[in-house]
Amino acid sequence: MTLKKISFFLSLFIALSFVLKGQDDQQKTQVNPEARQYYYEANKYQAQRAYKKVATLAKKAIKADSSFKEAYMLLGTAFNKRNKLKKEKSVYQNLIKKQPEYPGSYYNLGKVHMQLKNYDKAKQKFQKFVNFPNAPNQYKEYAEKNIKKAKFRLKAMQNPLPFDPKNAGGNINTSAGEYWPVLTADANTLFFTRKIIEDSTSFGMRRFNEDIFYSKKNQDGTWRKAQHAEGHVNSKNYNEGAITLSPDGNYILFTGCQWPDGLGRCDIYLSKYKNGTWTEPENLGRPLNSSAKETQPSISYDGRTLYFASDRKGTTGKLDIWKSKRKPNGEWGEPENLRVINTSGVDQSPFIHPDNQTLYFSSKKRLGMGGTDLFYTKKDSVTSKFKEPKNLGYPINTQDNEISIFITADATTAFVASKMEGGYGNYDIYHFKLPEKIRPKPITYLKGKVYNAVTKEPLKADFELLNLKTNELAVKSHSAAKSGQFLVPVQSDHNYALNVNKAGFMFFSDHLPVKPYDSTKPYIRDIPLQPIQKGKKVVLRNIFFELDSYKLKGKSKTELQKLAKFLSNNPGVSIEIRGHTDYQGSKNYNRKLSKKRAKEVYHYLINQGSIKADRLTYKGYGEKE
Incomplete structure (x- = not known):
């Protein structure tokens, strides 16, 4: 087999690594026959992914002919496949000493330095490669991208953000895996997805099931033992995960994959909280769900816009972020692709903060620290369109994959899932103080209880918050039937009219003077509804x-x-x-x-x-x- 054929064969197995040059250069290369035979045998093991054997034979080829650059490149690849990066680095350094004018060694050495987080050295090696006049253009383009990445990562690491993550503890986290955390507006109830490892199947494979759990916060700030979400939201045979909680906590939206009534691979489902339990999930149907994949929902604080990830028709990359607006009749409108956010890669895990202005998400294609990074974007104050996203920064983002983030209504605390050292063995839920430069606008919440003014019994009643400046409905919800309690986020910089009504009772009117705004002080309103009786009065405060x-x-x-x-x-x-x-x-x-x-x-x-x-x-x- 000629060296030209060997070169082509090798290129099939070294993705984005520099391979042999053109035919003219190879014909000029004089290779020791013994070295060539070792190289040929090493390539056969390369096809079988027997990388340890590849390394042994490539070393023999180099020993037989120390100027055989193709053998060095093959040895470096074998070390890379076994994650022996320092040994791989040494191979390319030795080749540079032997043949300093060969561009491929600089290219692959730059890649190794990127993996080892030696970004300054990586930048130098890639720049050296780009400067070679005979370097192939397809590799030059990739090298220039890596130079940008190296510069970005160097700057980010030289300017780290304060980051002190705390594990949520053993009442939340287990060795199984916990992720996709979301909290109520008052941050006192945490919902998340847990992967439950089940018995082995008859084929010797282990099964797992994803369910929704929740935990209440103690007065000292610790979390109680997590429990299965009550009712019918969790199924026995299917997975439930990636949830979002409605602003008032009265329903959850989550991802269900391969369900019998699904329209595609994964659909978005809804479960309501009624009489102290969660109802049977409902598929949200078309046009929100499609024959493709819809996942990772996040609902706006007013309940009127739903963000999610999908690879449906019209997707620009492998997975895009979309949004759908709720119509006046309560149905969801045709989804819209957020093109300013999406790339040709994977963009997912949208989280719209209750300020309704700041969207967080993850992306693999954008300039970042490596793997999948977290980004955020804010709406333009004039056009209300999202602006160019920004990276959350280092060390929140690392060379590993950061998938999702949740930020409390008061904008001070972020929750993430991570496999960082010191955890319980898999993905754990962590929280940390969010640096001010990447915070959304803080908001507070309205919390209270509706009850019969005469009997003191709790009541389920409808209530609305209306923006007094725009006359627009901000929040529409109802109090819980058993407890009469309600909880909704309240945006800053607005004054609101609060109206509460129930058949057979006088309606209730109040005024929320949010200005001047203090995000640390929630609005607590216990609302007595007066039965309709002669002589009773209602104060109209708006x-x-x-x-x-x-x-x-x-x-x-x-x-x-x-x-x-x-x-x-x-x-x-x-x-x-x-x-x-x-x-x-x-x-x-x-x-x-x-x-x-x-x-x-x-x-x-x-x-x-x-x-x-x-x-x-x-x-x-x-x-x-």
């Missing part, structure tokens, strides 16, 4: 007038429309509208102004068309009550 005027402000309409709807749903109810003012001005002036304000509300309700005038009266009370 009716606003111009200063020293009875002209209604535009942001009052949300509250007035809620009042009109309440009256329409309760045709037997008649009300008196009572107007009030502050203590500025004389009592007589304030009484007149408050009456005009009450009258203005009266006319607004009458003009809605569905409320008869004889159900309404109005009166001004000035600064009284």
Whole structure:
């Protein structure tokens, strides 16, 4: 067999490693026949992946002919396949001493230095290779990419971020593997996926099953013993994982693969929390799911945008990040590819922070520390489109694979899964203080209980948070049936109207003055709902007038429309509208102004068309009550 044929054979097995040059150069190479025979035999073992034998024969070839560069390259490859990188490095260094003008040794030595994290040396060797006029263009392009990588990693390592990860402990982590952590808005409940190793099959292979677990936080900050999520969300024969929790904690979305009702390889499913347990999962169906793979969902704080990874039609790489918006009727719209984020490689694990502005994800193709790195991108304040992503930095990102990240609502703490040393044997869940330069905007949360004002019994009631500036619905949810409790994130820089209602009860109105904002202080609101009875009153806290005027402000309409709807749903109810003012001005002036304000509300309700005038009266009370 000629050397030309041997060169072609070798190139099949050395992916992205430098192989032999053209025919003219090889014909000029005078090789010792004994060395050539050893080299030929080594290639046969190369095809069988018997790399130890390859190394033995390649060494014999070099001993027989110390100038046989092809044998050096084969020996280096054999060491690389056995992860003996220092020995591989020594092979190329020796070849450079023998033949300093051979470009392939510099190229492969640069690769070894990259694997050993010797980025400065790697950059030098790749630059030396690029400077050779006879270096093949296909390898030059790869070398130039590696020069960029080396420069990036050197700079990142010279400017490390503060990073002190803490293991979540033995009540969470086991030797089986825990990953995909998510937390409630108050960070007091942790959900995650656990890989459960089951008995061996009849074929001698071990089976595993992925289930959803959760843990509650103790007052001292430690986690209680993790438990299986109650109810029907976990199945016996299928895997459940990569979950996202709805803003109010009333439902979870997760990935189910190879399920009987699946539309593709993996689909996104929903399970609701009802009466203290999780319901049977529902496939979200088309157009969200497809005949391809949909996985790793992450839902926005308002519950109206779902981000996920998919290789569906229209994907630009191997796996892309997509988003779908919920329609007014509750159905999910046609997914949209986030092209500014996606590359020709694998982009996955989206996490949209509750600030609804910052998206975190992982990518293998982008410039990073190696393997799969974590990135983040923020929405443009003008266009609301995501900007060019940025690497989270070193040592959060390493040469290994960093797959996913979750960040608490207050933006201070990140949760990741890692196989770092000192764990319980597999992927463990860790948490660490997130460096300020890569934090999202912090948000707080609204937490409380809805109950019957007379009997004190907890109530399941609907509530809404509305942005008073835009008049847009921010959050729509309900309190739990058994406990009456609710929990929702609240974005900063906005004032909100809080409306709570339940059939047979007076509706409840409150005002959340989020400005000035303090992310460390949540809003705690226990809400007593008054049964509809004669003589009971409701304070409308979101009716606003111009200063020293009875002209209604535009942001009052949300509250007035809620009042009109309440009256329409309760045709037997008649009300008196009572107007009030502050203590500025004389009592007589304030009484007149408050009456005009009450009258203005009266006319607004009458003009809605569905409320008869004889159900309404109005009166001004000035600064009284």
